[in-house]
Amino acid sequence: MLNTPATSTQVTHGQRLWLYATVALVMAFLVIPCILVIPMSFSDSQYLEFPPRSLSLRWYEAFFTSTEWIQSAVVSLKVAGLTTVLATVLGMLASYGLYKATSVFTPITRGLLMLPMMIPLIFVAIGVFFVYARFGLNNTITGLVLAHTTLAIPFVMIAVGNGLKSFDPNLERAARSLGASPVTAFLTVTLPQIRISVFSGMLFAFVTSFDEVVVSLFVSSGANSTLTKRMFANIRDQVDPTVAAISSMLVALSIVVLIAAQFVKRKDA
Amino acid sequence: MTLAMDEAPGMPLNRAMLKSARRRERRILSGLALPALVLVACILLIPFAWLAWLSLFDAAGNLSAQNYARLLRPAYVGSFLTTFKVAGLVTALCVVFGYPVAYLLSQLSARAAQILLVFVILPFWTSVLVRTYAWLVLLQRNGVINDWLLSMGVIGEPLALVHNLTGTIIGMVHVMLPFLILPLYASMKAIDPVLLRAAANCGASPSQAFRQVFLPLSMPGLASGIALTFVLCLGFYLTPALLGGGRVAMWSTQIADAVSKFSNWGAASALSVALLVVTAVVLWGVRRLTDALSFSAGKP
Numbered sequence: 001m002l003n004t005p006a007t008s009t010q011v012t013h014g015q016r017l018w019l020y021a022t023v024a025l026v027m028a029f030l031v032i033p034c035i036l037v038i039p040m041s042f043s044d045s046q047y048l049e050f051p052p053r054s055l056s057l058r059w060y061e062a063f064f065t066s067t068e069w070i071q072s073a074v075v076s077l078k079v080a081g082l083t084t085v086l087a088t089v090l091g092m093l094a095s096y097g098l099y100k101a102t103s104v105f106t107p108i109t110r111g112l113l114m115l116p117m118m119i120p121l122i123f124v125a126i127g128v129f130f131v132y133a134r135f136g137l138n139n140t141i142t143g144l145v146l147a148h149t150t151l152a153i154p155f156v157m158i159a160v161g162n163g164l165k166s167f168d169p170n171l172e173r174a175a176r177s178l179g180a181s182p183v184t185a186f187l188t189v190t191l192p193q194i195r196i197s198v199f200s201g202m203l204f205a206f207v208t209s210f211d212e213v214v215v216s217l218f219v220s221s222g223a224n225s226t227l228t229k230r231m232f233a234n235i236r237d238q239v240d241p242t243v244a245a246i247s248s249m250l251v252a253l254s255i256v257v258l259i260a261a262q263f264v265k266r267k268d269a
Numbered sequence: 270m271t272l273a274m275d276e277a278p279g280m281p282l283n284r285a286m287l288k289s290a291r292r293r294e295r296r297i298l299s300g301l302a303l304p305a306l307v308l309v310a311c312i313l314l315i316p317f318a319w320l321a322w323l324s325l326f327d328a329a330g331n332l333s334a335q336n337y338a339r340l341l342r343p344a345y346v347g348s349f350l351t352t353f354k355v356a357g358l359v360t361a362l363c364v365v366f367g368y369p370v371a372y373l374l375s376q377l378s379a380r381a382a383q384i385l386l387v388f389v390i391l392p393f394w395t396s397v398l399v400r401t402y403a404w405l406v407l408l409q410r411n412g413v414i415n416d417w418l419l420s421m422g423v424i425g426e427p428l429a430l431v432h433n434l435t436g437t438i439i440g441m442v443h444v445m446l447p448f449l450i451l452p453l454y455a456s457m458k459a460i461d462p463v464l465l466r467a468a469a470n471c472g473a474s475p476s477q478a479f480r481q482v483f484l485p486l487s488m489p490g491l492a493s494g495i496a497l498t499f500v501l502c503l504g505f506y507l508t509p510a511l512l513g514g515g516r517v518a519m520w521s522t523q524i525a526d527a528v529s530k531f532s533n534w535g536a537a538s539a540l541s542v543a544l545l546v547v548t549a550v551v552l553w554g555v556r557r558l559t560d561a562l563s564f565s566a567g568k569p
Contacts, residue, residue: 011475022369027388033403034395048406050413090305097301109302120504122521123541126528127316150312153305211396214506228398235402247399254394
């Protein structure tokens with residue numbers, strides 16, 4: 001087994017053992033911290049241990065019985081939901097417009113719309129904080145949604161753009177020549193064809209908003225604090241095991257999302 | 270919005286009408302990007318212009334270079350050096366750990382690669398805050414890692430692994446690795462395996478084939494992965510703020526402190542403008558380099 005060639009250049013598996021070992025170590029490094037927090041969150045003691053000496057649900061109870069934690073979770077869900085809708089609509093319109101009508105302005109428009117992905121978040125955070133202060137948008141849901149939508153637009157555009165790349169434009173032309181208006185042709189022919197890409201763009205937009213910390217840190221507070229803002233303050237000031245329970249739920253959520261994404265991809269193929 | 274071809278039959282279809290209808294439709298289509306553009310302008314461009322403008326004035330409102338001169342103070346210079354040191358070190362570690370992973374993934378069958386990719390994508394999808402918290406718990410004084418090392422007798426007393434540079438770097442490597450591995454894997458996947466077989470046929474040893482064929486062809490992908498990682502590190506706030514425990518002064522934490530602790534908008538704006546300029550220069554420089562590399566790798 002170890003002496004069978006692994007590549008077309010006749011390297012054997014035995015000669016590549018070091019490579020397998022390195023990759024296994026890196027994979028372990030990547031995944032273990034994400035997973036280990038789950039068993040630790042069931043620990044009964046104030047100090048998180050692994051393996052936990054005795055099991056309990058007290059940190060989950062601490063989360064679900066705290067009005068502050070629940071309030072911030074609701075704020076996060078509300079902001080992420082609204083961001084998903086707004087970013088998907090704006091990103092899809094922009095992506096479709098740029099796909100259909102190319103001009104000398106297309107590259108610069110695309111560049112501008114991709115900017116939020118490349119600019120350091122700390123800069124976006126203080127810039128938004130500064131401007132919002134003039135318009136009374138700090139600590140409002142509206143302010144958070146607008147900022148998060150800006151951050152999410154590039155991800156929607158990339159996802160929808162990928163969908164449009166593999167879409168056959170003749171289908172839409174056929175619909176138009178049969179008398180469909182541009183809007184009808186888009187809604188009944190193009191959109192159903194790129195729905196998987198739109199859906200993955202929505203997923204990205206939701207996660208971008210729900211997981212966003214730095215901008216929320218500056219522009220949300222009090223009753224409109226997001227979950228991540230409250231977690232950040234909690235982690236910085238004390239290591240409260242309630243955060244472990246929340247983190248475990250978030251890791252579980254990302255595993256579910258990952259499985260859902262794989263499932264959608266398989267169904268699509 | 271109707272095109273000429275939608276008009277009632279019998280209408281004279283002439284070239285001018287078609288042309289103007291097409292132009293009108295193009296205008297509407299180009300307008301579709303407008304709402305998104307307005308939002309980006311309001312949330313990004315206006316604040317940037319405003320802060321850049323603000324950075325040119327001193328506290329009394331007079332035009333001055335004071336805010337930029339302040340950046341030369343030892344405290345700020347120190348934080349720039351720390352930032353570049355951390356970004357460089359994290360990027361280097363990501364290359365050392367990420368290259369073998371991307372290489373192996375690119376050599377495996379599609380099915381096996383898909384399974385192993387889950388190990389890279391799961392952390393990628395997990396919130397950075399959650400991962401940073403996990404490292405904090407693992408690395409703290411009475412955390413899991415110190416416990417294990419103590420019970421195995423490797424160390425006599427707990428190591429200070431967190432609230433310092435070590436913790437910051439461990440946490441940042443964990444966040445950045447997928448950003449290096451995923452684009453690198455995509456570019457390695459595009460290297461034609463026939464080229465390696467050809468090299469072997471021409472008498473190259475496996476390591477020669479790797480060094481003289483695979484490595485140069487993977488350079489453009491590696492360069493863009495490095496650029497992405499390095500630039501993300503330069504402006505990274507979350508992990509240094511939490512795992513550095515206030516002891517690792519990076520560019521981003523200085524900006525945040527200038528605003529939230531000292532309400533010093535002059536310093537914050539000058540720091541931000543400088544950070545953006547450096548980010549842009551690095552991106553531009555790497556693009557030039559990547560172009561040169563792909564040219565030398567035989568792709569015009």
